Amino acid sequence: MTHPVPDTGPASENMAPHRLRARPLGLFLPQQQPAVVMRTDCYICRSEGLAARSQVLIQAGGREILASLLHSSGEMIAPGEIGLSESAAAALGVAPGDAVSVRHAPPIDSFGALRGRVYGNRLDGAAFRSIVDDIVAGRYSDVHLSAFVTACSAFPLDHAETVALTGAMVASGERLAWGSDVVVDKHSVGGLPGNRTTPIVVAIVAALGLIMPKTSSRAITSPAGTADTMETLAPVNLDVGAIRRVVDHEGGCIVWGGAVSLSPADDIIIGVERVLDLDAAGQLVASVLSKKLAAGATHLVVDMPIGPTAKVRSPADAAALSGALQKVAAEFGLILKVMQGDGREPIGRGIGPALEARDILAVLEGRDPPPDLARRACELAGALIELAGRASPGTGAALAAQVLADGSAWSKFQRICEAQGGMRTPPLSNHRHVMTAQRPGRVSAIDNRRLAKLAKLAGAPAAKSAGLEMHVRLGSAVETGTPLLTVHAESQGELAYALAYAEAVGPILELSDR
Amino acid sequence: MTHPVPDTGPASENMAPHRLRARPLGLFLPQQQPAVVMRTDCYICRSEGLAARSQVLIQAGGREILASLLHSSGEMIAPGEIGLSESAAAALGVAPGDAVSVRHAPPIDSFGALRGRVYGNRLDGAAFRSIVDDIVAGRYSDVHLSAFVTACSAFPLDHAETVALTGAMVASGERLAWGSDVVVDKHSVGGLPGNRTTPIVVAIVAALGLIMPKTSSRAITSPAGTADTMETLAPVNLDVGAIRRVVDHEGGCIVWGGAVSLSPADDIIIGVERVLDLDAAGQLVASVLSKKLAAGATHLVVDMPIGPTAKVRSPADAAALSGALQKVAAEFGLILKVMQGDGREPIGRGIGPALEARDILAVLEGRDPPPDLARRACELAGALIELAGRASPGTGAALAAQVLADGSAWSKFQRICEAQGGMRTPPLSNHRHVMTAQRPGRVSAIDNRRLAKLAKLAGAPAAKSAGLEMHVRLGSAVETGTPLLTVHAESQGELAYALAYAEAVGPILELSDR
Structure with missing residues (x-):
């Protein structure tokens, strides 16, 4: 056998690349997908046969990425230019006019x-x-x-x-190590508005000398993530070095995880699962545990609220998920306890970054604290204290409550905030509307999902002070005119918009006859 | 149970839409996906909570579409504007400045x-x-x-x-009807360059009085589709009315199917299958048969070449696919015959629109025809003639050959071209390079996929005269310097580019010792 044409160099189907001038477009695609825009009449598209491709390999200054290929027949791109989406420009580190080359995406082995x-x-x-x-x-x-x-x-x-x-x-990402045999962490399976126990738990366990370097997420579809809430109390955008300094000094932190690349595949996969509304147990287990293992955790408590409008809807689902978490955690030497809880209604009074932060301060300062939030925080902190061997079984929650009551959790929290860059006061909203009961009755059901949507329409989490303040709980008796909840917004337009939704959507709180 | 807030009108989670001014961007996404671009600081994104969404509902002038949502922080979009991709602008029929409203995508029932x-x-x-x-x-x-x-x-x-x-x-699309109990059609499972029998088959069976209203595709990943090739001989962009006039007069046509919406889901699904490189038999069967049923076919011949670099790689695969095609076709009363064939090498001499058109003319005019192309066209036409009851079993191919030999297929083809808008002469290329054997031997294997890529790099199908002309076949004996194939291009750059690929890629034709 031989070749009819000479084979120069290594056999490769990739051709020498062509060069274009970079034009960053400030364009953002769903999922931070990198993309480039080429002119429909671009000679490279034609000669490379790129027109029918949806992905291309882009190279600039020694870096390379794969990008989706879009075409433009308009004035967006001049001849000889290539447009870059924001994530493509950032990944390549290119400035306008930089030379960029384009070629066929190589075959992907996996x-x-x-x-x-x-x-x-x-x-x-x-x-x-x-x-x-x-x-x-x-x-x-x-x-x-x-x-x-x-x-x-x-x-x-x-x-x-x-x-x-x-x-x-x-x-696939960074992995943190803390030089200790006991590094505690907490995860909530989620779906419950206002369930903002994390900063309280960190303050309690750090006050007891445990190490809890907590990295949290911002809201993606909820009215507030822990990082959004915490940001109204202290800076949260810390890099790895700054996180380490805070934890070295105070034993704990509550920061945004986005500046640290922990299990970076997780965020990408979760985005697709959300679009499809598929959440397979195995993928959820890998998602939760990979983040915690990468963060260096050795002992983990998982908060799992169960309720018809929470993420975990039945005790059977909770048992299956708990078993899978335990079994996989064991393979990595991670000690894990699942704390099931009541997921039928929100926890605390506030829903939205600043309103939830105010609940946290009320618990830590002991000034009119929402009892359910304080109790749940002590249960979770207590479980961590027991897991870490700092209290005998059944006594952790009481120890946590004592640390809350004696003010040591509050002073630890203040020191953590100072170490993260300085404590802040959560902002107050400018526009409010109180929704009242239209008739007497008793609160018989609460739709967590509609509450979350109402808070988001009011502006949360981008508008930090926006959201909801709950005045009743499941079982509360109300008269005609009793305040049910207050909608907080930063602009009159957003307030009106949220109220229009509330009028259109139907029951968010259900009242039964007493 | 009652509502704490009044429920005005039908309970709907959709809010009143907001209006923006349309700015068509001339932007094309992969798969003709419709998309809109909104400013990252757009108040609607914030108040509607659209920022986290990847799809939105767009309405304008009484029409509505779902579109992917992209964001821009650059100057692409002015405040109060919304950018529209080309397919979004076309689907909505909007001009620059038209009012466009945006809202949450409704839940999709399916x-x-x-x-x-x-x-x-x-x-x-x-x-x-x-x-x-x-x-x-x-x-x-x-x-x-x-x-x-x-x-x-x-x-x-x-x-x-x-x-x-x-x-x-x-x-899901249009369905054509021809007022006849016998409407013949042909499909090729594909993967074989140059296998352009369709125009010849139409000419033969129409000359014999059968109805064959053939709608064909343009190339997607191949160097030429039947529509690309036919376009060098006659206009092919006919609407349904024009197609009907041609078929009423001549009994047959060879047109582009893109102007008729036959099984429109098929093209979309095929695009995704191609990206994933998955081709499940059931989906292939639904794809082929839905197009033919929508086109009104009653009798169908499927050309199925088998070879290591063809789509169907083994006799076992061919048997399974043939069985599934037969069984599903029977459910729709479609009479179907699969014609397996040799898929180890291209058919005819030319690869590329005009070069394949010249082969077709050679067969129809009987002037130095490629024998394999003429033979295969007669086999397929013969099978259709037999299926339609116009010849007894085993005699169809001979009847087809007779219609070819006596010139009636050629005159029918000319009349069809005239009816479609006037016969054309396929263009000739300006730039050519002959590749020759580097040593004596015998052609022992031909890589169809690399041939197709070489033809595309030379410019096919956009450059109509570009492509390849084969001078040898499997088993041909060659000496050093014997021409193997000629590369045709419309520009020197494309020719050089194709030749660089040929140098880099390794064997396209393999030579064994004699």
Whole structure:
């Protein structure tokens, strides 16, 4: 056998790249997907046969990324230019006019494993590592990400696969170490507005000398994430060095995890699961545990509220998820306890960053605290204290309550805030409306999802002081005119908008006859 | 139970829309996905909580579409404006400055069925109709389309599902009727460059009085589609009325199917299958049969070349696919015959629109015809003639050859071209390079995929005269310097580019010692 044409150099289907001038567009695609825009009449598109492609390899200044390829027939892009989305420009570090080259996207090795998984083949650790690494490198389009998520829902991850995926996700990003055998952490499975126990738990356990370097997320679909709430009390955008200084001094922190690349594949995969509304247990377990393992946790408490409008809807679901979490955590030597709880109504009074922060301060300062928030924070902190061996079984919650009552949690919290850059006072809203009961009765059901939506329409979390303040709880007796909740907004328009929703949507709180 | 806030009008979670001014951007996303671009500081994004959404509902002038939501922090969009991709602007029919409203995408009913299918539930006809209708309406993002394709690969479509999907796809678009009990059609499973028998088959069977209203595709990933090739011989962009006039007069046509909306979901689904490189038999069957049923065919011949670099790689694959095609076609009363063939090398001499058109003319005019192309066209036409009852079994190909030899197919073809808008002469290329054998030997293998890529790099199908001309076939004996193939291009740059690929890629034709 021989070649009819000379084969110069290594056999490669990739051609020498062509150069264009960078034009950053300030364009953001869903999921921070990197993209480039080329002119429909661009000679490179034609000669490279790129027109039919949806992904291309972009190189500039020694860096390279894969990007979605969009075309423009308008004036957006001049001849000889290539437009770059914000994430593409940032990843390449290019300035306007910089030389950028474009070529065919190389074949992605892990697509073979992905296709096999679609057909039901089980994957090993190496296959998951190659898939996760390609995801983190931006080599998976939405179509490929969706195929991965769908395949892992059609044929659920078994135990070995969940362990392998967890390990691959941990390995794909940074991994923090704290030089201690006991590093505690907490995770909430979520779905409950106002359930903002984390800053209180950190203050309590750090006051008792435990290490709890807490990295939290901002809201994605909820009216507030822990990082949004905490940001009204102290700076949260800390890099790894700053986090380390805070934890070295105070034992704990409550910061935004976005500046640290912990299990970066997780955020990408979660985004696709949310679009499809699929949440397979195995993927949830890998998501939760990979973040905590990467953060260096050794002892973890999982807050799992159960209720018809919470994420976990039944005791059976809770038992299955708890078992899977325990079993996979054990493979990594992570000591884990699930704390089931009542997920039928919000916790605390406030929903929205500043309103939740005020609840936190009320608990820490002991000034008219919402009892459910204080109790739940002490239960979770107590469980961590027991897990870490600082209290005998059954006594942790009481110890936590004592640390709250004697003010040591409050002073620890203030020191943490100072260490993070200085304590702040949560802002107050300018525009409010009190919703009242239209007739006498008793509060018989609360729709957490509609409460969350109402708070978001009022401006939360972007408007820090916006959200809801609850005046009643399940079982509260009301008369005609009794305040049910107050809507807080930063502008009259947002307030009106939220109220229009409340009028249109139907029952958020249900009243039964007494 | 009662409502704490008055419920005015129908309970709806959708709010009154906000208005922006349209700014068409001339932007094209992969898969013709409609998209809008909103400013990151747009008050509507904030108040509607749209920022976290990847899809929104866009309304203008009484029309509405779902579109992907992109954000811009640059100057692309002025305050109060909304940018529209080309497909979004076209679907809404908006001009610059027209009022456009934006709101949350409504819940998509068929997502429930889609999620069920992901978990392995079988779907019925109603579920497939709702999914296919939502796909055609543009309500499925890439993520949802990928989940559908993946789920139907993880749990392959069974017979009942394939029938249901086929029916749903037929019902989702136009359906042509020809007022005859016998309407013949032909489909090629593909993967073989130069296999351009269709225009010859139409000419032969129409010359014999059969009705063959052929709608063909343009190339998507190949160097030429039948429509691209035919366009060098006659206009092919005909609407339904024009197609009907041609077929009424001549019995046959060879036109582009893009102006007629036959099984429109098919093109969208195929695009995603191609990205994932998944081709499940059930989806292929639904794809092929839905197009033909929508076109009004009653008798169908399927050309199925088998070879290591063709789409169908083994006799076993061919048998399975043939069986599924037969069984589903029978449910719709479609009479179908699969004609397996040799898929180890291209058919004819030319690869590329004009070069393939010249082969077609050579066969029709009987002037030095490529023998394999003439033979294959007569086999396929013969099978159709027999299926339609115009020849007894085993005599169809001979009858076809006679119609070719006596010139009646050639005159029918000329009349069809005139009816379609006037016959054309295929263009000749300006730039050529002959590749020659580097040593003596015998052609032992041909890589169809690399041939196709070489032709595309030379400019096909956009450059009509570009492509390849083969001078040897499997088994040909060559000496050092014997011409193997000629590369044709319309520009020197494209020619050089194709030749650089040929130098880099390794063997396209393999030579063995004699």
